[in-house]
Amino acid sequence: MEEGLEDKMLGDLFRQKLEYGEIAPSPSLNTTIMRTVARREFFHFIPSRFNIWYAGAVIVAGTALTLILTSPPEQKIDEQIISIPSGKTITVTESGRSDNFSGVPESKPSTANPVKSGSRQIESKIASAETRLREEPSSGKSTSQASDQASLSQVSGTNVIPELTEDNNRLKGSIRSEHYIRASISQGCSPLKVSFSCLAVPCDSCSWLFGDGGFSKLKNPVWIFDVAGEYKVNLNVFSAGTKSVSSVIITVHPQPAARFEITPENAILPDDEISFHNYSDGAEKYIWDFGDGITSDLPEPHHLYRKSGNYNVRLIAISEHGCTDSVVVENAFPESGYFIEFPNAFIPNENGPSGGFYSTRSDESSQIFHPVFSGIGSYQLRIFNKGGALLFESNDISYGWDGYYKGSLCDPGVYIWKVRGNYLNGDPFTKMGDITLLKN
Amino acid sequence: MMSDQQIIEGCAKHERKAQQLLYDRYSRFLLGVCLRYATDKAEAEDILQDSFLKIFFNIEDYSGTGSFIGWLRKVAVNTAITHYHKNLKYRYHVDIEDYVSVETGITSFEEDFFTSDELYRVLNELPAGYRMVFNLYAVEGYKHKEIAAMLGIDTNTSKSQYSRAKAVIREKLEKLRTLKMKYTAGEEIDRIKENTENR
Numbered sequence: 001m002e003e004g005l006e007d008k009m010l011g012d013l014f015r016q017k018l019e020y021g022e023i024a025p026s027p028s029l030n031t032t033i034m035r036t037v038a039r040r041e042f043f044h045f046i047p048s049r050f051n052i053w054y055a056g057a058v059i060v061a062g063t064a065l066t067l068i069l070t071s072p073p074e075q076k077i078d079e080q081i082i083s084i085p086s087g088k089t090i091t092v093t094e095s096g097r098s099d100n101f102s103g104v105p106e107s108k109p110s111t112a113n114p115v116k117s118g119s120r121q122i123e124s125k126i127a128s129a130e131t132r133l134r135e136e137p138s139s140g141k142s143t144s145q146a147s148d149q150a151s152l153s154q155v156s157g158t159n160v161i162p163e164l165t166e167d168n169n170r171l172k173g174s175i176r177s178e179h180y181i182r183a184s185i186s187q188g189c190s191p192l193k194v195s196f197s198c199l200a201v202p203c204d205s206c207s208w209l210f211g212d213g214g215f216s217k218l219k220n221p222v223w224i225f226d227v228a229g230e231y232k233v234n235l236n237v238f239s240a241g242t243k244s245v246s247s248v249i250i251t252v253h254p255q256p257a258a259r260f261e262i263t264p265e266n267a268i269l270p271d272d273e274i275s276f277h278n279y280s281d282g283a284e285k286y287i288w289d290f291g292d293g294i295t296s297d298l299p300e301p302h303h304l305y306r307k308s309g310n311y312n313v314r315l316i317a318i319s320e321h322g323c324t325d326s327v328v329v330e331n332a333f334p335e336s337g338y339f340i341e342f343p344n345a346f347i348p349n350e351n352g353p354s355g356g357f358y359s360t361r362s363d364e365s366s367q368i369f370h371p372v373f374s375g376i377g378s379y380q381l382r383i384f385n386k387g388g389a390l391l392f393e394s395n396d397i398s399y400g401w402d403g404y405y406k407g408s409l410c411d412p413g414v415y416i417w418k419v420r421g422n423y424l425n426g427d428p429f430t431k432m433g434d435i436t437l438l439k440n
Numbered sequence: 441m442m443s444d445q446q447i448i449e450g451c452a453k454h455e456r457k458a459q460q461l462l463y464d465r466y467s468r469f470l471l472g473v474c475l476r477y478a479t480d481k482a483e484a485e486d487i488l489q490d491s492f493l494k495i496f497f498n499i500e501d502y503s504g505t506g507s508f509i510g511w512l513r514k515v516a517v518n519t520a521i522t523h524y525h526k527n528l529k530y531r532y533h534v535d536i537e538d539y540v541s542v543e544t545g546i547t548s549f550e551e552d553f554f555t556s557d558e559l560y561r562v563l564n565e566l567p568a569g570y571r572m573v574f575n576l577y578a579v580e581g582y583k584h585k586e587i588a589a590m591l592g593i594d595t596n597t598s599k600s601q602y603s604r605a606k607a608v609i610r611e612k613l614e615k616l617r618t619l620k621m622k623y624t625a626g627e628e629i630d631r632i633k634e635n636t637e638n639r
Contacts, residue, residue: 010606011578014563017556019579021472029485030463033492034456040493041454 057241060204064240067202180246181235187251189323192225194250200237209234211250228254256283258317258327268375268424269308269333276301276313283317283325291332308333308425338375338423345436348403348410356392356399369435370400371419379421383435386414403437412439444508451499459496467492469509470516476563476575477520491519517580521590524572553620554613562612570605577602 042051184195197220198206208216210223211231225231230251237244259279267274278286278300288296290303291311305311311333316326349367358368369383376397383392383401391410392401401417403410418432442450442461450458471488478484494515502511563571576587577598584602588595 010609013554014559014574015579015581017554017559018472018476018563020469021475021556021560022468023471023475023481023484023560025467025471025485025488026481029489030467033463033489034460036489036493037459037496038456040497044497 060241063204064202067204067239071201179248180237180244181233181248183233183248183250185250186248187253187321189319189321190226190228190252190255192250192252193222194225195222196220196233196235198235198237200239200244200246202239203237204240205238207236207238209236225250225252228252253319253321253323254282255323256317256319256325257281258283258286258315258325260313260315260327260329262313262329262332267333268338269305269311271424273302273304274333276303276315278315280315280317280325282319284320285318287316287318289314289316305333310334338425338427340371340373340376340379340419340421340429340431342371342417342419342431342433342435343369344434345438346403347438347440350409350440353404353407354402356394356402358398358400368400368402369417371397373397375424377422377424377426379419381417381419384416384418385410386416391415410437412437445504448499448502448504448508451496454496462495463492466509466512470512473513473516474520475560476579477517477524477571479564479568483523487516487520487523490523491516494519513580517576518590521572524568525592527568554616558616562609562616565612566605566608570601570608573598573601574605574609 045051045053180198180200182197182199185192188194196208198208200206203219206217206219208218208221208223210216210225210233212225212227212229214223216223223233230249233248233250235246235248237246257280259281261277261279263275263277264272276288280286286297286299288298288301289312290296290305291313292305292309294303296303310331312328312330313332314326314328316324318324343366346366346369354368356368356370358370371381379395379397381392381394381397381400382390385391391405394400414434414436416432417435418430420428420430422428442458447458447462447465451462467488470491471484474484474487474491475481478487491512495512498515502508563575566574572591573587576582576590577584582590584595584598587593587598591598593601
């Protein structure tokens with residue numbers, strides 16, 4: 001059989017049987033579909049049907065109204081536009097205060113806020129409700145007036161494109177740029193804490209972008225800028241369907257870092273002249289407070305203290321923008337400047353007496369018995385053997401015992417040492433102990 | 441009784457009543473279309489639901505010149521194609537080479553021999569790709585070029601898929617025929633027996 005014919009027959013079979021074939025759907029499918037349709041329609045803008053856009057418009061209008069009614073009289077109000085997506089537009093103009101506050105005497109809020117629109121017509125029920133509410137605080141007379149002015153008409157959305165006044169045309173849909181930001185400070189040192197306030201009234205929702213990646217939905221947020229730099233803070237105000245953008249520049253100056261070091265280490269007051277080494281960053285001016293009532297503004301000062309004591313040294317580093325950092329070294333010259341300590345063993349040089357003079361460099365192998373010390377004024381060292389005989393005596397701290405007595409090396413063993421004297425600050429000291437003489 | 445025109449106008453205004461009427465009038469037909477493109481009734485009803493959403497929200501797209509039922513069918517077929525593409529990766533892919541064309545002695549198929557339920561079953565059991573091409577070509581009457589564009593495949597692929605689909609269908613129908621012959625034959629014997637006993 002020819003392929004073509006067979007082909008056609010198979011197709012025909014299916015077409016004839018199935019082209020208009022009908023299958024009964026499950027009964028539940030009907031409700032499922034209708035429910036889905038209803039849900040979609042709610043989120044889908046259809047003028048003739050109550051849906052989310054209408055619900056949204058009612059909420060927006062209600063919020064705007066509440067804000068207008070509750071806003072304190074001293075706040076500036078320019079103009080609010082309530083635009084409803086279906087094309088109905090309500091314009092509420094608040095005249096008087098901000099526009100011509102110069103010579104016009106302040107009138108009461110109730111009378112100063114007449115509801116106006118270009119055509120003197122307020123469309124939709126929302127607007128009429130608003131009119132009544134707005135006029136509540138005023139006298140009954142003005143209420144009736146307002147209701148008279150408002151011609152109420154509920155119009156179906158599809159064919160309603162209300163005549164827009166010039167005012168409306170100018171403002172509708174445009175993003176208005178007005179300065180609604182009040183910042184507590186426009187520049188300062190990091191970390192800079194800035195209190196922002198949104199001046200827009202009404203303010204259905206505020207959205208702050210702080211320019212450093214941070215954001216806030218609060219009306220009056222407080223933000224801390226940690227890092228130095230210039231930040232453009234943006235405020236989007238959504239009020240009654242319009243969006244206003246405001247921005248302000250916040251300059252955050254870097255913080256200097258104050259650091260310094262004191263030399264010499266373990267300085268002895270009042271003998272040593274103290275040098276202050278300045279390692280500060282990002283500063284151009286310095287104030288030193290040496291703690292003894294004397295200050296300096298040199299970058300790296302030297303100072304001679306008149307007497308010993310506990311001094312708190314403070315450095316204040318000031319940057320070009322006036323940002324400051326300070327660091328304090330408390331008790332900069334501690335008691336550790338006055339000490340005397342002895343070892344407990346030494347190995348004398350067997351090649352003969354050296355006379356006992358030493359320096360820390362020449363006595364690396366501990367051939368001389370001598371103390372490590374600081375801030376010693378007067379000094380007397382005596383060495384005794386176990387029998388109590390005096391073997392060595394020195395009144396000069398730069399001379400220690402070389403381990404010899406009368407020209408001959410002492411036997412290895414334990415000897416007694418005793419030291420007394422005064423520190424440079426006048427405090428006396430007396431110490432004694434034993435020393436083991438070792439042999440190589 | 442509302443005319444199609446009234447229903448369309450009502451649906452354009454999103455009137456619930458018109459939508460319900462449209463559903464009542466055409467859901468059976470559209471499910472028949474959807475079932476040809478699905479593996480089972482549940483999938484067909486999924487496609488049907490999406491089709492109705494499209495129909496209700498895009499009814500203004502219907503120009504009013506062509507036949508309304510044709511437009512509805514087109515929406516359903518397009519939805520089925522979308523559905524096919526969406527679920528393509530989840531489907532069990534049948535190796536095409538498994539279905540080698542089988543030459544059968546059968547040259548024609550008696551129209552009344554197979555019920556439409558059986559034919560739906562045959563279509564449902566086809567691999568999805570074959571089913572799409574076969575439906576679009578044989579039942580909907582599209583050209584291979586159009587099918588290739590709709591499914592995003594090559595024209596030759598469409599042609600070869602179609603011929604393989606036919607082979608599979610023929611094989612299935614052949615099996616079905618043998619089964620039915622046996623069954624009807626058995627029935628016949630039973631009836632004869634019954635008759636003889638009665639006598």
